[in-house]
Amino acid sequence: MENFHYYTPTRVVFGKETELQTGQLVKECGCKKVLVHYGSGSVKKSGLLDRICAALEEAEVDFVTLGGVVPNPRLSLVYEGIRLCREESVDFILAVGGGSVIDSAKAIGYGMANEGDVWDFYAKKRAPQGCLPLGVVLTIAAAGSEMSDSSVITKEEGWVKRGCNSNYVRPRFAVMNPELTMTLPAYQTESGCVDIMMHTMERYLNQADNMELTDGISECLIRTVMKNAKILLENPKDYEARAEVMWAGSLSHNGLTGCGTDGGDWASHQLEHELGGMYDVAHGAGLSAVWGSWARYVMDARPERFARFAVQVMGVEDTRNAMETAEKGVQAMEEFYRSIEMPTSLEELGVHPTEEEVRELARKCSFDGGRTIGCVKKLDQEDIFRIYMNAR
Numbered sequence: 001m002e003n004f005h006y007y008t009p010t011r012v013v014f015g016k017e018t019e020l021q022t023g024q025l026v027k028e029c030g031c032k033k034v035l036v037h038y039g040s041g042s043v044k045k046s047g048l049l050d051r052i053c054a055a056l057e058e059a060e061v062d063f064v065t066l067g068g069v070v071p072n073p074r075l076s077l078v079y080e081g082i083r084l085c086r087e088e089s090v091d092f093i094l095a096v097g098g099g100s101v102i103d104s105a106k107a108i109g110y111g112m113a114n115e116g117d118v119w120d121f122y123a124k125k126r127a128p129q130g131c132l133p134l135g136v137v138l139t140i141a142a143a144g145s146e147m148s149d150s151s152v153i154t155k156e157e158g159w160v161k162r163g164c165n166s167n168y169v170r171p172r173f174a175v176m177n178p179e180l181t182m183t184l185p186a187y188q189t190e191s192g193c194v195d196i197m198m199h200t201m202e203r204y205l206n207q208a209d210n211m212e213l214t215d216g217i218s219e220c221l222i223r224t225v226m227k228n229a230k231i232l233l234e235n236p237k238d239y240e241a242r243a244e245v246m247w248a249g250s251l252s253h254n255g256l257t258g259c260g261t262d263g264g265d266w267a268s269h270q271l272e273h274e275l276g277g278m279y280d281v282a283h284g285a286g287l288s289a290v291w292g293s294w295a296r297y298v299m300d301a302r303p304e305r306f307a308r309f310a311v312q313v314m315g316v317e318d319t320r321n322a323m324e325t326a327e328k329g330v331q332a333m334e335e336f337y338r339s340i341e342m343p344t345s346l347e348e349l350g351v352h353p354t355e356e357e358v359r360e361l362a363r364k365c366s367f368d369g370g371r372t373i374g375c376v377k378k379l380d381q382e383d384i385f386r387i388y389m390n391a392r
C-alpha cells in the first residue's frame, strides 16, 4: 500500500429540499458578499435560482449574480467574474449548477486570491497560493467538482482545455438534493454516469499493487453506477437511483477510490480534454468514445489488473488467460456504454476528424511532444495519435 493524504474538508448536506438550507450554510461561512454563479438557464427554468436567492435574502446575506457558464466553461467569463467580484468586493462564491459552473467559480476564486493572469495556473506556469471560499448547490451528478481539488477551463484562443489542481478549491459545503437532477436530459444523465465511473476506473486501472479495501469500494461504486444508470434511462424520476448516482459522483472524485494506490492513470481524461476543447463535446460522452481504444492499447502492460476488472466489475467469466479475460471486460464495458446510449467511438460521438486533425489533437494533448500521459503505459505523441486514430 502506498502512503497517502486523504483530505475531504467539504461539508455534505444531502437529500430532499436541502437547497433551502443554503442561506444558513453561506452565512455560517462568515462572508460579507456572495457571487451566485450559474449556467445557461436550467436553474432559471426550474426555479432553483429564485429559491436560492430567496434563501440568501432570508438569511440576510448580500449577493450579486453572474450566469452564462457553458459546458466546457470559458476563460472569458472567468475574467468577467473576477472583474465583477473586485467591483462588488465579493468574498464568497456560490456555484449553482454542475461541474462547469463549479469549475468556473473555482477559477474566479483563484483570480480573486492571486495576482496576475489566472490562466497561468492552468498553463502550469505557476501554482496558485489561495482561492476565495466556495459553496456549491449541485444540479448534475457527474464531474465530482463539488468535492474535488480540480477545475477545468477552456481558453477560447487556440481552444485548449486545461485543468488546475489544488486543495484551496475544495468547496466549504456541497448541497446535494437528488431531486434537482430529475430535469436533466437523458444524454446528460448518462454522460454524467460515465464520468463518475471513469473517475474510479482511472484510479483503479493503475500500476500499483492490489488494495483490498480500496479495490472493493471501487468495484462496488462502478457496479452501483452501472445499475442505476440503466434504471435512470427508463425512469429519470427514480429518486433512489438519482441519489445513488449523486453520492457515487462525489465519492468517485474526492480521492477515496485512490487511497493507497499510485494515483491512477488519467490518460483517458487527457485524451477527452482535447476533444472537449476542440469539438465542445459532453465530457462523459468523450470519455466513453476513447476508453475502449485506450484500454486495448495499454492493457498488455497490466493484463492481470484488466482481468480483475473484467471479472469483479463486468461479471465476465475468468478464462485463466489474463489478456483474453481483459479483452472480454473491455467488450462488456463497450456493450454497457451502448446500452445507455453513450458513444464508443469518435464517429458515434459525432466527431469526424481528418488524419491531420488527429495529429493536431495529439500535438496538443502531448503539449507539443513535451509530456507523456498515463501510467499503465506512458503514452507519447505518437501513441496518443494512434489511440485517437483507433477510436475513429
Ligand code: NZQ
Pocket (backbone or CB within 6 Å): 038, 039, 040, 041, 042, 043, 069, 070, 071, 072, 073, 097, 098, 099, 100, 101, 103, 139, 140, 141, 142, 143, 144, 145, 148, 149, 150, 151, 152, 180, 181, 182, 183, 184, 185, 188, 192, 195, 253, 269, 276, 283, 284
Ligand atoms: O448551463 P445549464 O443551463 O445549467 O445546463 C447544463 C449543461 O448544459 C445542464 N444541466 C445541469 N444541471 C441541469 C441541467 N439541465 C437540466 N436540469 C439540470 N438539473 O447540463 C449540461 C452540462 O452541465 P455541466 O456542468 O457542463 O456538466 P458536468 O457536471 O458534466 O461538468 C462538465 C465539466 O466538468 C469538467 C469537464 O471537463 C467539463 O468541463 N470536469 C471537472 C472535474 C473537476 N472539476 O473535478 C473533473 C472531471 O473529470 C471533468 O473534467
Ligand code: ZN
Pocket (backbone or CB within 6 Å): 143, 195, 198, 199, 269, 283
Ligand atoms: Zn471526468
